[in-house]
Amino acid sequence: MSLALVIHGAKDLRLEEYATETLSSRQVKVQVKAGGICGSDMHYFQHGGFGTVRVRQPMVLGHEVSGVITQIGAAVKDLTVGTRISISPSRPCLQCEFCQKGLHNHCLNMRFYGSAMPWPHIQGAFRQEMVIDSTQAHPVFDHVSNSQAAMAEPFSVALHAVARAGSLMGKRVLVTGCGPIGALTVVAAKLAGALEVVVTDITDQTLQRAKLVGADQVFNTSTTPNALEPFKANKGVFDVMFEASGNQQAIVAGFEVLKPRGLFIQVGTGGEVTIPLNILVAKEFDFRGSFRFHEEFAQAVSLMNQKRVDLTPIISHTVPLNSFLDAFRLAGDRTQSMKVQIDFSQA
Ligand SMILES: [Zn+2]
Ligand SMILES: [Zn+2]
Structure with missing residues (x-):
């Protein structure tokens, strides 16, 4: 007992x-x-x-x-x-x-x-x-x-999300939602070679922690609603987006800054949301889910053992x-x- x-x-x-x-x-x-x-x-x-x-x-x-x-x-x-x-x-x-x-x-x-x-x-x-x-x-x-x-478990979820995206070498990446999974996705994306990782959330405290683990730029979209405006240039600048909030506004905001043929990975779950299919179609996005993990668990532990991540x-x-x-x-x-x-x- x-x-x-x-x-x-x-x-x-x-x-x-x-x-x-x-x-x-x-x-x-x-x-x-x-x-x-x-x-x-x-x-x-x-x-x-x-x-x-x-x-x-x-x-x-x-x-x-x-x-x-x-x-x-x-x-x-x-x-x-x-x-x-x-x-x-x-x-x-x-x-x-x-x-x-x-x-x-x-x-x-x-x-x-x-x-x-x-x-x-x-x-x-x-x-x-x-x-x-x-x-x-x-x-x-x-x-x-x-x-x-x-x-190791939540990190495995992030490693799996990054594995779903394929190579991130030299890519510009957006992570929306900065709870533990969002922040761990920053770590995993950087390890996978992402050139730049931008993170959004609605609390400053979580964004500061994302910076500590490697985020290049962080934006509070609650206090600065127009923060992503510059990233809308030329149909969007991000190659890959990891959505970790399950929030409809974050998804729609991401659609506007993701490049044509961009890759959208949904990691956060939530209830049902409405997505603008016209943008998904016109910009030819790949929209993928990511669920749990398996072999990534051993990887997560090795990365910690090797001091590759903190x-x-x-x-x-x-x-x-x-x-x-x-x-x-x-x-x-x-x-x-x-x-x-x-x-x-x-x-
Ligand atoms: Zn968990
Ligand atoms: Zn089975």
């Missing part, structure tokens, strides 16, 4: 005792260290779900976690007790049509942590102790903190487990926070 954060419905999040699974031969037992609150966790907390997805049974939240191995199964040869790890929440079946094609994020039987999409729901990782498959454990080097190790400016707060309601309140306040993490070793 250990303590877990269990969602029972909108605004009904409880810290409860939760049974730890029994360890099988190809698994490891982990003491969870840090856990980042994601947009989806916030949706479950604030509204009990999103779109048509609803929490219909108690579910442990969380999928962005790091930990330390406390016990290993008999058949696990490549991991040892005491190893600090990032934990991949992606658990595809490896059998279905999409897994066979290497499109694991489209697995027909995906068991992604903390998801109320399937029935029964897939229990999450916001708990002090859990058993995971050894393939989910990605060891981190000593210099990678537990907090940074818990950034994601710490994106982590705004670390809150002890017993103050979890403060953590969720902070995570919902974009004027103050970027990535809020819970420290599971402090109950």
Whole structure:
């Protein structure tokens, strides 16, 4: 048994005792260290779900976690007790049509942590102790903190979005929406060779953090609504746009500054929005979605291990487990926070 954060419905999040699974031969037992609150966790907390997805049974939240191995199964040869790890929440079946094609994020039987999409729901990782498959454990080097190790998941989402775009070498890139995913997309786009990355959002605090991780120019489109005006020249100047807000105004604004034959990658989700098809057609945009990740998780951990990236400016707060309601309140306040993490070793 250990303590877990269990969602029972909108605004009904409880810290409860939760049974730890029994360890099988190809698994490891982990003491969870840090856990980042994601947009989806916030949706479950604030509204009990999103779109048509609803929490219909108690579910442990969380999928962005790091930990330390406390016990290993008999058949696990490549991991040892005491190893600090990032934990991949992606658990595809490896059998279905999409897994066979290497499109694991489209697995027909995906068991992604903390998801109320399937029935029964897939229990999450916001708990002090859990058993995971050894393939989910990605060891981190000593210099990678537990907090940074818990950034591997959202960073994987950004790496996948950039992979969806193909080569960014020498390209001018616009990122709209600067929550953690937008800021991590800046990091990933710069790594991929983007010449210039411009970021928009409606809070200054998040834009300042984007600058710390490599954004060349940032604009607050709430206080400066005409900020993108100069980029409209000659039918638009950006080669690629990553849309991380799910906001209709941001999408429409992007359409005006994206070049003809530009590439539009939608990363942020939201409800339904209206898009100007006349512009999409006339400028011959490629409009692509980007969903989760799979192989990018190992890449994310390698990049941190090799000190190629420093994601710490994106982590705004670390809150002890017993103050979890403060953590969720902070995570919902974009004027103050970027990535809020819970420290599971402090109950
Ligand atoms: Zn996430
Ligand atoms: Zn599958």
